[in-house]
Amino acid sequence: MRVTDNRYAGERRKFDLAVRMIRLEARTGTIRHCTGFSEDRIRKIYAHYFPGSGQDRVRRRRGKSPTQIRPFLSSSRRQCEATVLGCLFIYFSALKLAGPRVEPGVPGPGGVELGERLCDAYETHRAVYPDPQLSFEWAWNLYQLLALRRELRLGWCASCFGPYIQDAFALDYSRCPVCELKDLARNS
Numbered sequence: 001m002r003v004t005d006n007r008y009a010g011e012r013r014k015f016d017l018a019v020r021m022i023r024l025e026a027r028t029g030t031i032r033h034c035t036g037f038s039e040d041r042i043r044k045i046y047a048h049y050f051p052g053s054g055q056d057r058v059r060r061r062r063g064k065s066p067t068q069i070r071p072f073l074s075s076s077r078r079q080c081e082a083t084v085l086g087c088l089f090i091y092f093s094a095l096k097l098a099g100p101r102v103e104p105g106v107p108g109p110g111g112v113e114l115g116e117r118l119c120d121a122y123e124t125h126r127a128v129y130p131d132p133q134l135s136f137e138w139a140w141n142l143y144q145l146l147a148l149r150r151e152l153r154l155g156w157c158a159s160c161f162g163p164y165i166q167d168a169f170a171l172d173y174s175r176c177p178v179c180e181l182k183d184l185a186r187n188s
C-alpha cells in the first residue's frame with residue numbers, strides 16, 4: 001500500500017468515526033478528541049450529512065461533557081444500566097480487566113481506536129436499552145471515571161459474585177444493583 005493510500009484509509013476511518021459519533025449525539029469536543037478533526041470540519045460534516053428535520057434529525061451537542069459520578073449511582077436502575085455499559089466496555093476492549101481492577105484497553109485519553117470501541121459498546125448498549133437513561137456523553141464520562149480518573153470502579157457482589165459499578169471512595173455494602181432490584185421485585 002502506498003503512503004497516500006495509507007493516509008486516505010486513515011482519513012476515511014476518522015471520517016466514518018465522526019459520522020458515527022454525530023449519529024450517537026456525541027459532543028463536538030468529544031468527536032475532536034477521538035478524530036483530531038477541527039470544530040469547523042465537524043460542523044461541515046454535520047451540516048452535510050445531517051441537515052434534516054423530523055425523525056432522522058440528529059441533535060448537535062455543544063459544550064462540555066458531563067463529569068459527575070452521582071447520575072450513575074442515583075438509583076439501582078441507573079447503577080444497573082451503568083454496570084451493563086461498563087461491562088460492554090470490557091467486551092469491546094475499551095477497558096480490560098487486570099485482576100479485580102479495570103485498566104484502559106487502549107493507550108491514551110482519546111484517539112480513533114478508543115472512539116470506535118466506545119461506539120461499539122454504546123451501540124450495543126442501545127440495543128439492550130432502546131430508551132437509555134445514559135447518553136453517549138455519559139458513556140464517555142463513565143469511561144473516563146473508570147479508566148482514567150478512577151472515581152468509579154468495578155466491585156464484586158457478595159451475594160451473586162457479579163460485577164457492578166461503585167463509587168471508588170464511598171463505603172460500599174458489596175451488594176450489586178441486580179440483587180437490589182430482585183429484592184425490590186420480591187417485596188413489592
Ligand SMILES: [Zn+2]
Nearest residue numbers: 157160176179
Ligand atoms: Zn448481586
